[in-house]
Amino acid sequence: MSSLLQVSSLTKKYGNFTALNDLNFELESGHITGLLGPNGSGKTTLIKIICGLLQPTKGVVSVNGNPVGVNSKKVISYLPDTTYLGNSSSVKEIINYFCDFYEDFDMQRAYDMLATLGINPNARLRTLSKGTKEKVQLILVMSRRADLYILDEPIAGVDPAARDYILNTIISNYDENASILISTHLISDVENILDEVIFLRQGNIVRHSAVDDIRSNEGKSVDALFREVFKC
Amino acid sequence: MSWSLDSDRPIFVQIIEHMEYDIVSGALAPGAKIPSVRELASEAAVNPNTMQRALSEMERRRLMYTERTSGRYVTDDESVIAELKKNIAAAAVDGFVAQMKKLGLDKEEVLDLLRENY
Incomplete structure (x- = not known):
């Protein structure tokens, strides 16, 4: 197991507000990591810095030994927490667009997943429900053969049955050496597929451990531990 | 098929228990071939690394063995x-x-x- 993502002394301030406070951690390749924390704990800020969409105030993030930049973006497949696809395009047009844009995009894989979820490739995006749009976005992201998938709230808007399918898509569609970083509030839905979790609180990592260690040492689920750690 | 795993006990332990039952009951016959890690992980809806860990542990306990080229099998030692x-x-x-x-x-x-x- 080699280190895929290294984050060292990472700090991000918005004016006087410290969103991330001197974070240090590494992610190994081949692992699925849950990034968990209450609202406003810095999850999306951290993700955006890893993806090169925000500049850190201090510290370094590197992917496969390269600093965030062209080379890191090539190997990261990112699902943002908002929609960014043009509403007037059809699903098919967007797939072609992704195919042009990313050399690691696997078109067959995308069409297979669309078929299983019963999504018509000719449908215009504006005719799709919110949940279906989310599914399309996730399919686009998981159809790349990336080294690191970063999923910001991937299942928040979809029904429980589709959630199961999506989680299955996630575990059966990533390569052995690829890693996944998932940020979510729906801990009980995802915790069985996680290797490890990072708990963020007010920009600090308060816990980074293997999920089965939590279960053996604490005798409780990750969901229960989260509720305890972040009790309001 | 769902494996109904609890979230408050280590998943790999529960996978082992589940497969031990299958072996003892004969659902997994002696000498039967085990599906790939990925297939099993998908079936049980767990992380492939966790499944791998469970299978390795079962090999260590000699309940399974690996043939270098052809895959993993249930022990045929009654x-x-x-x-x-x-x-x-x-x-x-x-x-x-x-x-x-x-x-x-x-x-x-x-x-x-x-x-x-x-």
């Missing part, structure tokens, strides 16, 4: 399976006895109940 069956039964009986003691039943009463209901 004595290992018989031993496993005994251990699982012993653990279940321990739990049962403890529960009966809690209910305040003595050995004879429990044996009578067993004879009536078995």
Whole structure:
């Protein structure tokens, strides 16, 4: 197991507000990591810095030994927490667009997943429900053969049955050496597929451990531990 | 098929228990080929690394073995399976006895109940 993502002394301030406070951690390749924390704990800020969409105030993030930049973006497949696809395009047009844009995009894989979820490739995006749009976005992201998938709230808007399918898509569609970083509030839905979790609180990592260690040492689920750690 | 795993106990332990039952009950026959890690992970809806860990542990306990090129198999050593069956039964009986003691039943009463209901 080699280190895929290294984050060292990472700090991000918005004016006087410290969103991330001197974070240090590494992610190994081949692992699925849950990034968990209450609202406003810095999850999306951290993700955006890893993806090169925000500049850190201090510290370094590197992917496969390269600093965030062209080379890191090539190997990261990112699902943002908002929609960014043009509403007037059809699903098919967007797939072609992704195919042009990313050399690691696997078109067959995308069409297979669309078929299983019963999504018509000719449908215009504006005719799709919110949940279906989310599914399309996730399919686009998981159809790349990336080294690191970063999923910001991937299942928040979809029904429980589709959630199961999506989680299955996630575990059966990533390569052995690829890693996944998932940020979510729906801990009980995802915790069985996680290797490890990072708990963020007010920009600090308060816990980074293997999920089965939590279960053996604490005798409780990750969901229960989260509720305890972040009790309001 | 769902494996109904609890979230508050280590998943790999529960996978092992699940597969041990399959071996003892014959659902996984001696010498049968085990599906790939990925297939099993997908079936159980768990992380492939966790499945790998469970299978490695079962190999360590000699309940499975790997053929270098062709995959992983259930042990064909009947004595290992018989031993496993005994251990699982012993653990279940321990739990049962403890529960009966809690209910305040003595050995004879429990044996009578067993004879009536078995």
